[in-house]
Amino acid sequence: MEKILEVKDLRISFHTFSGEVQAIRGVNFDLYYGETLAIVGESGSGKSVTTKSIMRLLPENNSEIKSGQILFDGKDLTKLKDKDMQKIRGKDISMIFQDPMTSLNPTMKIGNQIMEPLIKHQNMSRHAAKERAIDLLKLVGIPKPEIRVDQYPHQFSGGMRQRVVIAIALACNPKVLIADEPTTALDVTIQAQILELMKDLQKKIDTSIIFITHDLGVVANVADRVAVMYGGKIVEIGTADEIFYNPQHPYTWGLISSMPDMDTDDEELFSIPGTPPDLLEPPKGDAFAPRNPYVMKIDLEQEPPFFKVSDTHYAATWLLHPDAPKVEPPEAVKRRQSQYQGTVGVGNGVALEKDKFPGKKEGK
């Protein structure tokens, strides 16, 4: 498998009235051709900031990339000039936003909005661009595209608008598509349709997708691989099966077990106590330590490195260190692990050097 995008040791801070907020504190991940990588996390975990930095959409006046690289096609996006970035944005990398109501221009015809990137990036004639716009609308499942192409956004329902947004994002056959909570503003039944559509399209046009969401159900539906973010860092990354059936980080445990599924009848839901960390003054050691029921002394002193669980699965928790005591994960996680056992043995504790992390082995 070939990498299309590499994020290396990314650190981003925001300068606010109260001080420096360290929104991203050393994020590493790779994106491979044709895969869907889901980034999960709570608000403030840094998931949106990470992707906005890839698109270079962070506000310039108060954000600062402290260190790190974002490599795309051999170019470091963090160092690109604005003009060069404009050539990549919308062509090689495009983005879908959360709210379909505000991400379309209400005074422009749908067709023109789809044609804009085509004319700009691919030097198409207006006529050819319009043909392509109709094709794209057909592709995203909008009925009667020949008529719809000349309509305005207010004539579309929420789900239909999100389809249009997807059509615009896909207009130039981007290599990477970033979807920032694309279904959060939609109703469940519409959400299901949009997810279906995105999976379908990915097969057809072979784009890599970074899918940001806080909804684990959505992740299970779309993701090949999952990165769990907490406090500005990735705490666990692996294939969807590994994250859902053999999670290793106590935060992932908490996330999974605090979501009741249809069979949950437990008297009390598992819940993660406390509140997310304040990134104005990130805690020493593991950011999750204050909410971690399995906290050890070392969590309060040192940040855990990534421990390898399998070739594709890494988790940053001291619990995977050979010296750490064996702990019992919550019931819901145990149920999932037993479901998963036999497929892959539960790995333990090989600490990794940071620069080797993370990734699938090539040729997998």
Place this chain on the structure above:
Amino acid sequence: MSNKDISISKDMFAPAHIDPSKSEKIAKPSLNFWQDSWLRVRKNKGAVVSMVILGILIIMAFVGPMITPYTYDNQNTKHNNLPPRIQGIENVHWLPFDGTLARRDGTVYNAYEVRKVDAYYWFGTDNLGRDQFARIWKGTQVSLFIAFMAALVDMAIGVAYGAISGYLGGKTDSIMQRIIEVIVGIPNLIVVVLMILVLKPGIIPIIIALTITGWTSMARVVRAQVLKFKGQEFVLAAKTLGASNSSIIFKHMIPNMFGVIIINTMFSIPNAIFFEAFLSFIGLGLQEPHASLGTLVNSGFKSMIAFPYQMIIPSIIIALIMVCFNLVADGLRDALDPKMRD
């Protein structure tokens, strides 16, 4: 950070105890709305400088008339039309405070020496020999008083009218809004001129004239805010708790509008000063010997070529007040507007 480099002793893996009550702790110091806003205003240099200048102007408006030996209405025709002269810097000729005047042919002479006046009029004197320094600060005082009073009355009427109109809604709202539209529809210059003609020029009539149309913009702003807050959940929550209408308006809505109200008032003060100056300029302002910035500019204007200082100094003061109030209002808007918060 390779694993080998860290020496980790086994006892580091012992469970640690964390006080669960600490997980709810808030580390930040508690700031209320005003402290928070002040921090924000402070970052805006223009606003801070403007506040300082306004502070000085306001202090001078009260202190100024007292620190000269002359009073604002004391006429001394022997000393009329003297240019500004200040002790200590009278020999610095590039400053306009050396007591010199230019004749029409361009020659410069010292008016004090020529007319053998042994006195210092810091801002000069007018055509009746009244001390301009005292008159200007007295005028500033009067202008500011008129502006502040007008703004306060605007605020009181506007907030009450807007809140009632927005909160009651329905037919009442429609009728009240039509009334505002009628008032706004009549050119306010006509209303003001008629008011002054009926009431005779003076401080109170000018305030009344200014407020009779001025409150409408505040009423509209407040009504829009009330409509916005009416659907907000904290207002609904108060309703479900059984709060009375007045407590919802005064406890929940108006405190949340302070920002908007203050900003609106801040913008209406320079407007009022400007309008007062304008009225004076067209001869409907205060009558002699009373002075306001507008009357000073008006009388200075008549001898603008021969004695430019008589018009320039009050004009500068008006301009300063207007610019500073606008800058402060701008700074406050950025600081108080919740949308600008991060």
Place this chain on the structure above:
Amino acid sequence: MAQKEKLLEIKNLKQYFNTGKPNEVKAVDNVSFEIYKGEVMGLVGESGCGKSTTGRTIIRLYDATGGEVLYNGVNVHGKKSKKQLKEFNRKMQMIFQDPYASLNPRLKIADVIAEGIDIHGLAKSKEDRMNQVYELLETVGLNREHANRYPHEFSGGQRQRIGIARALAVQPEFIIADEPISALDVSIQAQVVNLMKQLQKEKGLTYLFIAHDLSMVKYISDRIGVMYFGKMVELAPADVLYKNPLHPYTQSLLSAIPAPDPISERTRKRKSYDPASHNYGDNESIEFREVAPGHFVLCSEKEFKQYQAHYKH
């Protein structure tokens, strides 16, 4: 179920907006259900289906266009004296959706929570008032020190708990929770749901729990009503509704919720709902009928027979 005491009875509730105008909206259209003492009744549906409007109409934030809301047998709507209204306000409380909008940003937490205490004169002295506030803060898992802070200093979950404390201050019997967790992060949702469940047990509260997140609703509710375009289409005990959904809309809704389970997600078949699929005739009466004890479905006579014939017991 028959022995259970009815706390709230909603009869043919109608809430129309812009009545008589071309843009008339029937937000709630002829909805009837009952809530028993001590139970959690869930209300689910998509945005715009009228579930929140139903809740708000019950608590009199809107005046109902038609129908009755009987609380302990007394109609909530209609003309009331101030005293009656206040009494009613004490018994019925509401928790709101948006923890950022539901607390007045200019009030200290102590004053937010004590608002109900002040209105109803529940405190004997200033000290008593503060003690009640402290107690409420501790009930919802916050500290005394939080009383002097302002809402913007709290996280979403903490604010939601403050909202709960405010509702509890007047010692209500019945709480309408209007999407109390949908604006919260996953890890915080469980905290709030646990707190609500625990409070219910301790104080014997009755809830109307409005949400679009079906898995949480299923977890907390005893019975669930499904709404679609202003109408209640199905009402059944929580387990029954999930195991045996009858109305095609309920089935579609259930099939659409993504489960945090990749294996089942891969094989999942979604069902979509088309209101035209009922093929109702012009003279068929579409009514809310009891297919099995406690399980109501909005259906025609013909469908009713079908449902009964195929009912899985």
